[in-house]
Amino acid sequence: MDADHAAVLVTDLTVGLLVLVTAALTWRRSRSTATLVAVVAVTWLVAFVLPAALFWHRGVLVHALLAHPHGRPRRLPAIALTAAAYVVSVLAPVLWLDDRATVLLALALALGAGWNLRGTRGLARARHRWALAASLLFSGTLLGIALVRFSQGSSAWFPSLVAYDVAVLAACAVLYVGLGQAPVSHLTDLVVDLGDVPARPVRDALARALQDPDLVVATWDPVRGTYAAADGRPVAATARPGRSVTRVDRDGHLFLLLEHDAAIADDPRLHHALEAAARMEAVHAAWQVEVSGQAAAVQASRARLVEAADLERRRLESELRDGVEARLAELAASLSTWPHGGTHVARAVDQLARTRKDLRELASGLRPHALTDGLPAALRDLVESAPVPVTLGVDVGPLPPETEVTVYYVCAESLANAAKHAPGASVVIDVGSGDGRLRAEISDDGPGGAAMSHRGGLLGLRDRVEALGGSLTVSSTPAGTSVVAELPLDHRA
Known part of the structure; x- marks a missing residue:
């Protein structure tokens, strides 16, 4: 055995072992891809003792490249090319020795990987990009070797074999690196830092972290006996094509269902992180319901x-x-x-x-005596005794006593403030109701400058308005001042 053959033997053995190591490292990220890479390594090493198995690894490698990251090809071109690669590698390996056939198969591999990328998005698209890169690396090496053999014949066999060995190892390594781009860290950060999420739906935050805009998070509805999304629509427990379903139970009972990109199920780390995030999402939702209930109780108490x-x-x-x-x-x-x-x-x-x-x-x-005859009569009396010109518009029906008193006090305080700070101004009071709410606006054309003072009467009135489920706002510009109070017609509801 000459030095070149010995060097090729050592290189082949080293590459086979390194591919096996790559498969072991890939196992934590995707078991399906790791299994295929391990079979590539095993068939590569079997060729040392079984010469007929010399090209078996090539069929498995094409399978791994076209089926990444799910473990099995899902599109018709990828299925056809994978089957052709196995047939050629096992039953007609002599075709791999024909440079013209090698060129055609290499081009078909690159086109098949590119076809897999079409129409994909999210995490699957990111994974297919890496598979395309590995496919282009491997097919490009095959094309280069074929061109070298066309031009130089068999004299360049040693560098060609070394280049091929490196290409096989590099293709497997690219698949491994691509699996490492899964957003596990982003998802973990989301679980840890869920306190920042209330400003936006947790489901949307999960979808962004997973690069899966079609993510569905559904909770079990025991009344209807099905899972339901946040908008109430039922969600089937079976996955759509290209999707996977993950069920999350709690205390042995049906709890959550997540429909997500099938690529997530192939990554154990990502899958576990998703389950943790989903549980946190449910806890977060329960916490929001509890806080909302407490806020409603405080509002009712006020x-x-x-x-x-x-x-x-x-x-x-x-x-x-x-x-x-x-x-x-x-x-x-x-x-x-x-x-x-x-x-x-x-x-x-x-x-x-x-x-x-x-x-x-x-x-x-x-209690203002004028309210004995209702709010409209009380406001008319208030306007008649005002020291500034007032235009009154009031159109309301019977109101709860506490609502009448509140609106009257807001109008009286605003009118008094206008008379004090803008004595030459005219005032417009407009009180009306609609859509289950009462709205009172008191505006003047004075110089402005009004504010919600800590010592002013409007601050106490704002607390009273808010206690009845309403709001009180003050807007003041050089063109005038406006005080607006809005209250529900039936705050008990």
Whole structure:
């Protein structure tokens, strides 16, 4: 055995062992690809003791390149080329010795890998790009060897064999490197840092991390006995072509179903990370429901406090009017008819009259007396006594007492602020309802400059409006100021 043959033997043996090592490394990323790469290595090494198996590895390698990353070809051209590669490698290996046939098969391999890339997207497209790169590397080497043999004959057999050995090893290594581009780290970061996700749907974040825009996350609906997506549509437990289904159970019960790119199922790391992220998504959704429930409970509690305060004001008003003031009126009437009255009695009667007036003002402060006839009448009275010109537009039906009081106070406070800070301005009050909400806007054409002050009355009114499920906003520019209050017509709903 001469030195060249010995060198080729060592090179072949080294490449076979390195391909076997590559298969072992690939196992953690894709078991299907790792299995095919391992078969390439085994058939490569078998040729050392069985010369008839010299080209068997080539059929398996073409299979690995055209079936990456699923382990089996899925498109008709890839299936046909894989079958042809096996037939030629096992049954008609002499064709590989014909340079013209080699050129045709190499070109067919490159075209088949390119065809696999058509119409794919997401993670599958990224994987097919790497398979195309490995296919071009291998087929390009075959073409180069064929061209060298055309031009130089058999004299360049040694560098050609070395180049071929390197190409086989490089193709397997490219497949391994391509599998490492899976977004496992991004998905892991998403699981760890899920606290930043509430601003956008978790499903969308998962889809972006997995490069799978068609990702479906469905939860088990025990009432309908099926999985349902976030929009309520039922999701079948069987995968569509090119897709895979992953079920995630909790405590032995049906819980989640994920339909994703089939390439994800071939990567154990990515598959496990997806399951973890899906569980976190469900926990996150449950947390959101709990927080929403707590927020609703707090909102309802604030509304009940407002209702209780208004009810207590009405009770005190009634007690003052029907109790204390009525008794004072009776006492004043008795004193005024007392036959032995004098200066002291007259002064007492006058004092009682002033006391009754103070009580009436106090009762009106607890709940505006004008609201007895409803909000429109109360606003008309407010406008008539305003120190600035006011245009009033009001179109509302019967309202809950606490809503009437709130809108009245907002209008009164805004009108008082306009009279104080923009005495030469005109004011427009527009109160109307629609779509289940009441809207009150108080605007003026004054110089602006208004703000929600910590010491101003509007701040307390904003709390009251929000307690009833509404909102209060203040907008002020040099062209004027606008105060807008919006409340639900039935905040109890």
